[in-house]
Amino acid sequence: MAPAPELEAIGVVKRYGALLANDHIDLTVESGEILAVMGENGAGKSTLMSLLYGLQRPDEGRILLRGAEVRFSSALDAIAAGMGMVHQAFKLFDSLTVWENVVFGAEPRRGPFIDRRAARAQVESLTEAHGLRVDPDAIVGALSVGVRQRIEILKALYRRARVLILDEPTAVLTPQERDGLFAVMRRLAGEGRTILFVTHKLHEAMAIADRVTVLRDARVVARMRTSQTTQSEIVRAMTGRNVDLQISRGVAAAGAxxxxxxxxxxxxxxxxxxxxxxxxxxxxxxxxxxxxxxxxxxxxxxxxxxxxxxxxxxxxxxxxxxxxxxxxxxxxxxxLAYIPEDRVAVGAALGADATDNLAMGFHRAAPLSHRGLLNVAAMVKRARELIAKFNVKIASERALAGSLSGGNLQKMVVARELSHExxxxxxxxxxxxxxxxxxxxxxxxxxxxxxxxxxxxxxxxxxxxxxxxxxxxxxxxxxxxxxxxxxxxxxxxxxxxxxxxxxxxx
Ligand SMILES: Nc1ncnc2c1ncn2[C@@H]1O[C@H](COP(=O)(O)OP(=O)(O)OP(=O)(O)O)[C@@H](O)[C@H]1O
Ligand SMILES: [Mg+2]
Missing domain, CATH: 3.40.50.300 (P-loop containing nucleotide triphosphate hydrolases)
Structure with a gap:
């Protein structure tokens, strides 16, 4: 009998109120395998990753690790079982060194004391063993995004992660940093570790993944081997249509x-x-x-x-x-209209609803306000129009910005700024x-x-x-x-x- 897969999800369901975010998802990954999880914004990718990592519990279904069912009630359970996750917003202490960040919360001890020397040595040997170039003594606050991401990976490896989950790890990286990350991923897979990674970039999936699982509207709609598929086939599975990846435009008529x-x-x-x-x-x-x-x-x-x-x-x-x-x-x-790079810190108020977010910066002028009073009906109307036009996947115009998937939040900010005349x-x-x-x-x-x-x-x-x-x-x-x-x-x-x-x- 073949050995059980490293990680398996069977019939996993997750609902947010009336919204079905994961609808009976089946997913399998073998040890040493790199699996790309792809799909449109709001398809349910991050939700699935958070269920696998124990950040949330599925409403139905089972998660198996090497054939045995696991029920994580927190990420700590998942870490103890050998799972690691690199979040997009890194959770590092800027004023501490690299090695202090890596061991934080799981320090080697000698009696009641932290064994600093052993801790530093362990981190150094991890960096060497896995080709993760980083100086253990550097202060984290001064490091680039790519290096910080490596520290997050080191944290997972220090806690003996066998399965690594990376949710859109390349979105914030430069091309050089991305190539470095891919080299590390290949190396970790070569050591028998399992990697799940979420990406919107077809060429990345084709370059690094063994297989691709495609989600659409909360369901798995395709599973393919990268060696046996094409970019256009993945696109068709994600969108249900042919997307023109070429940009076509006329010549510019530049003025003043x-x-x-x-x-x-x-x-x-x-x-x-x-x-x-x-x-x-x-x-x-x-x-x-x-x-x-x-x-x-x-x-x-x-x-x-x-x-x-x-x-x-x-x-x-x-x-x-x-x-x-x-x-x-x-x-x-x-x-001046401005679509900011950092949509969470600059572009949107996560605790406010979509209507307010879409009105931000417009609320002092007609038609959204009149003699200093907000016209709520006009705000809602505008929000509905922009949500429809930009195809923002959201429960209603009154849903909080914080409940949107990453890409839908971006679409909302773009919609608001493009509507600024x-x-x-x-x-x-x-x-x-x-x-x-x-x-x-x-x-x-x-x-x-x-x-x-x-x-x-x-x-x-x-x-x-x-x-x-x-x-x-x-x-x-x-x-x-x-x-x-x-x-x-x-x-x-x-x-x-x-x-x-x-x-x-x-
Ligand atoms: N905490 C929450 N409360 C309510 N709805 C949520 C919550 N988290 C996610 N959702 C909804 O669940 C659906 C799936 O979201 P998810 O973040 O998994 O999408 P995704 O595939 O990761 O999308 P993206 O590519 O934009 O990151 C979306 O419709 C989203 O609005
Ligand atoms: Mg996501």
């Missing part, structure tokens, strides 16, 4: 400059400014893409443009009016975490914004997105804009070189 940036400088803690003398324009009817490896000043530049931060030098003009104060409302009023739109990672159908839709909307004469600044880590949408492309490296070129002059290779600080000519 609507966003003008001159000599913008943002000082940092060190000697080197975070943004140094950035100057560029975005004209009406034009999409300008800002490319760069994360951490080269794009975030700080956008913060200075949107009023989240005061620049140390330089000027920002929106439709001719100069903006300097640190005042998001004033920037918005002057005609501002001359300038800054879109930062507008399709991060959204499914391919929504990517197609959001791309279409950005092009439509351009075509009605708005100026769009697109900041994206996805080169295919930058190349597919932009009329002009800027490249940022170490705080400076090192290139400004027409789309026709750009190629993936050229941009890659510029992003790495090399000149395209050499």
């Amino acid at each position: 400059p609507l966003l003008e940036v001159e000599g913008l400088t943002v000082a940092g803690a060190g000697a080197k400014p975070l943004v140094e003398g950035a100057s560029f324009q975005v004209r009406a009817g034009e999409i300008v893409g800002l490319a760069g490896v994360a951490g080269n000043g794009q975030t700080e530049l956008v913060e200075a443009l949107t009023g989240l931060r005061v620049p140390d030098k330089g000027a920002v003009r929106v439709a001719g009016a100069t903006l300097t104060a640190r005042d998001v409302a004033a920037h918005r009023h002057a005609g 501002a001359p300038v739109l800054i879109a930062e990672q507008p399709t991060r975490g959204v499914d391919i159908g929504a990517i197609e839709f959001i791309h279409g909307q950005l092009i439509a914004e351009r075509d009605i004469g708005r100026a769009v600044l697109l900041v994206s880590a996805e080169l295919t997105e930058i190349l597919g949408l932009s009329d002009r492309i800027l490249v940022m490296y170490e705080g400076r804009i090192v290139a400004d070129m027409a789309r026709s002059q750009a190629s993936e290779e050229k941009l890659g070189l510029l992003m790495a600080g090399r000149t395209a000519a050499s």
Whole structure:
């Protein structure tokens, strides 16, 4: 008889009130296998992962680990049984060292004392054994996202995890960091560990997974081997239709400059400014893409443009009016719409409902308010329209933003900002975490914004997105804009070189 699978879910059901989030899910993963879990926003992927990890209990169904049924009543039970999960929002202590974070809560002891020396040595040998490059003595607060993720993986391995769950682990990584993560995943699978990972990116599933399980509307609709399927087949299973992955658009008819940036400088803690003398324009009817490896000043530049931060030098003009104060409302009023990278911290209020979230920033003007009084009926009407137009999967317009799946929250923020009739739109990672159908839709909307004469600044880590949408492309490296070129002059290779600080000519 074949050995029992490492992990198995049988007929798992999870409801949130009337909403069925997991509908009799069957799933199997063998030891040493990498399984990609895919599906549209709201299909039930994160819910399933949280059931497997014991963060929630299924309403029906069973979970088996190596053939034996387990009933986790908390993540601690799951960890004790050999499960590990890397969450998207990392749970690390910034002021502690790497090794202190890894052993936290499970420290080796000598008598009543923590054996610091043994703890550090264990962490060091784990980093070496699994090829997870990280300095055990580094302070976590100073480390990049990719390194922090490695620490989360180390935490799971330190607790002897045999099964690792990664929910959209690559969404926040640079391409280089992603390749590093994939190398680690392959290595762990080679050691006989089991990995479940959620992704929206087809090429990632094809590159790293042995098999793909596709969820649609809370159910498993397909199981395939990556060696025996194609990207289009996975798309059809996820969406039930053919999605056009090519971006098609007409030529731009650029007009007057609507966003003008001159000599913008943002000082940092060190000697080197975070943004140094950035100057560029975005004209009406034009999409300008800002490319760069994360951490080269794009975030700080956008913060200075949107009023989240005061620049140390330089000027920002929106439709001719100069903006300097640190005042998001004033920037918005002057005609700037903004889709933020961090939709949870900046873009949405999770404790408020969708109606209020969709009204944010519009609530002081007609039609949503009249003589200082909110028009609730108008707010609800608007929320219903936007939810329908952007296909946000939500129980009702009164449901809390916090109950939305990751991608649906993103769609809600995008819906609100695109409905802002501002001359300038800054879109930062507008399709991060959204499914391919929504990517197609959001791309279409950005092009439509351009075509009605708005100026769009697109900041994206996805080169295919930058190349597919932009009329002009800027490249940022170490705080400076090192290139400004027409789309026709750009190629993936050229941009890659510029992003790495090399000149395209050499
Ligand atoms: N705590 C909750 N309360 C109410 N509904 C919830 C809750 N958590 C999830 N849901 C709903 O369950 C459904 C499945 O959500 P889930 O987060 O599992 O989707 P997902 O497949 O991970 O989507 P995404 O790709 O957007 O991350 C969604 O309709 C979501 O709104
Ligand atoms: Mg999710």
